[in-house]
Amino acid sequence: MEMNMDVELDGIFRSNTTYDYGDYEYKEDIEPRGSEAVLIPFLYSVVLVVGLLGNGLLLAVLSQKRRTCSISDTFILLLSVADILLLVMLPFWAVQAAQDCGWCLKIHLCKISGAVFNINFYFGIFLLVCISLDHYLSIAHSTRLYSHKKPKSARISFLLVWLFSLLLIIPNWDFLVIKADPEAEEKTLCIPNYFSKLNLVSRLFHHILGFLLPAVVLIVCCSCILLMLQRSSKSLQKQRATMVILALVWIFLLCWMPYNITLIVDTFMRTSKVPQETTNSKTFLKTALLVTTALACVHACLRPLLYLSLCGNFRKQLLALLRCTRIESEGSLWELGVGEEALPAESHGGEEMKQMTSVEHQVQSAQC
Template structure:
């Protein structure tokens, strides 16, 4: 939830007019915007409420299902996919991001008014930001881990040592996500608008050079949220696709049409990983970069650009959160092993005394045979 140029201007206009005596112990006074709004902010906020509600319902249900199935499957004997640890943490991060959306919906429905106090302002932003960064970092970790697994001919770094390494990586990811989130959350304050009586949850940067502070936070978000993870994701998935294409099939599977189809599907799924990440996060970080450049004076800031940036920041921020809905589909629902785990979880729970359970076991046995061939060539993504 970054601060836009127009919101920063609101703070700067009345920077020396702080009012701490109107019943708000930590609330300062902010004037109205400098530029005339060229669009209906009420319509924008209501549209965002609808989009956030959709993301909340779909993302919460999908990621809760993914997390439940993965946790349940880990309790059962037998080998698990190497990336299942990252997938479980990714689902947990996306689930927490979705869980904060009703708070933003409530604020947007009141025209941006924040009624929960400064402590809730900081804690909600921190929960949202930590899990947002965590989700992005786990996607990057999965791309590296999957390529290394194929580069080592599918055996990866298995056993207890491999599990310890991945758990250590997950712990490091959460610590890095926390460190990336702290600067912006530290400066958050409840800010009272001088006109209208609304209370806003906004960062208030030090008075010596607030613009440069804001730009520094924005650039760090761009660096950690996109400029570093996206090349990692794109490069390692490109290497993974090339490894699928170059690896010679075994003699037994050389003429298998099913194997060639599996390779084509795997390459398309890899392309989808890259395109979805770029499509969700690229526009938001592009607009955020334009906003930062305008604050530094490198791009002339007119009222028209001000309005365009304000509108674009809010809309692309909504677009970026759709990754919470896409991740369960891309990394779980299209995976055959996950679909088996999902089907087994429900049918075994409610139909353990029927022949359906034995039918699924037989089906999974044939899938295991097929996966043995696929691991030698392109493994299940």
């Protein structure tokens, strides 16, 4: 029996079909954009939930002692309000990163969100400068910038900080526009108008007056405070205040310094006459600004966690609030020492008074 084993391959090799790869999307082109559309909204969502919860509890604790509000309470209140304003803007930036159209809202919201971002930075760094200078003077020269006997100095400082912050954000308000993304024409972004020379001038003001000078003052003050505390034995109250202030300063600088350094590099590349290697450099700077901006926003949820870990009186008041009970505060909730006139001798006397009152309380309880 003979079997026919002939295989007809003519149909396979004669197929002369051509394929059009013009509409093919390479994964390496769409993966970065996909990760950006997922990671940035996720990060902003976590910061929003944690920040609103923490700052909300902080404001609730402050509302319980509004009649005996100290200068330290006012500083903490203003920092918390600035953080809440920034947190409210996070959903808009999350939507810009997640949607294919980018910034699909009106120009007024674009300008407001940019102004809130900048005023949070200016207001935060200038208030920290005031707190650090007050603490440095209290340790180095036994004097204070702020005192309950002279509350006008604190009010003037708050007013000057607000005015100076508003002046610095005015140029940025004018230059913020909605423009098409150079890498994706169908996508619009809320960005400054980089082609304006006045915008570059405003950036120099931001770099010098808004970041470099205040950062140098903070670093010098904190370094001097640490050196003086190592050489001399200060009271436990001042050591606790130093810990809280240093933690506030370093967390702020760690969150905001990468953004400002990236912004300085971007300004240098735009103003220099050296030809830019367009695609790689622009993409790298865009990604770096996106990441460092998100990192800067993280600090808005870190301050309440810092108070919770370092300030014992704040923990007591918060637990009492959650248990729907009320306790009398035994001192400053934040242990910043701003505006407080307590000296080592006075604190020693205060400890003696506490011991006397505790003994009297024990005698009364024994008699009952």
